[in-house]
Amino acid sequence: MDRRLPVAVSFMAATIVAVLALPLELQLAVLITTPSAILWMGRTTVQHARAKEDNLRRISEIEQTINEIAGEELLLFQSRHPNRAETVGGRTGMSAVFATTLNSLLMLLVCVALFGGKHGLTAQILYFVFITAIALDLIMGAVQLNRYVYRRPPMILLEK
Template sequence: MKTPESCLDSKDRIDILLEEYRSLNSLLLFRLTALDRRLPLFAGLITASLATVLALPQNSQTIILLIVPAALLWLARTTVQHARAKEDHLRRIDEIERAINEIAGEHLLMFQSRHPSRGRTPAGRTGNSTVVATTFGTLFILLFSLFLFLETPRPVPDWIYVSYLVLVMLGVSIGPVRLSKYHYRKRPPELILPNN
């Protein structure tokens, strides 16, 4: 029985792979833009919130000081998710380049498959540095939140807030570790048979 793959000639196979290649490059550009824009925008927003905390009524101050750490944890986790997705895109682009080169019998596409940092740093240098910068910036703002919280008496006991911040800090700190241990796993394609 002929498989669908054997019905395609080399040119068709290359065209299909190039279409996926183009789509992945578009997604990769989206990931890079998301990684580049999120940190300064979000850091500015959080910093502005914390800077105005002391001008607000005490109940509002407490609410902001409770919300900011959760928002920072969300920022750190989603940044790691974007970096991991970027790593997946880079590795798949590498695979496509190699597949096209193999089908063509010559080296036509080489940027990702021969990149000097390929496979050394998950998510590449930009993804990794964005995760590290997000982690350190987040930890700094969390420490600043703790300072603001301890400055004036609050309805929430200090030990509860400190415990909350320690949990958030742990959640933020594991991001770079999780990214450094992340490896793209190629999954075998599933054979989809037509319904009879």
């Protein structure tokens, strides 16, 4: 999760900067597809943080079950970790989501600035609505992650 953020941000930033060298028609195509890629990056980062939270909670459950079966505390790492249940996805999960969201919003602002008034007022309004919808989706993803609670799926027992 932490490794792909710098690569993705660098790639999208380079794409946005390269827009200025493109003909007007291609600029429009890049300025429409880049926010979609930004949204994809934001959503997948939130999904990875949620999956990490699920893994951390499940490891804690397994540790507790083993300790109950053994009758003593053999495994203590995840079930006693000081950040347990304080930040969803652990410190790195939440910081990656925060950094991704912040960088994504900044890149969306750059896209709006680059779009400018070259394509007419109607196109400008539609583009602003498009960017606003993506920005709200990114923000809501981070907010919803902060409220995420792991719920263990029910166990399916197979009879012999």
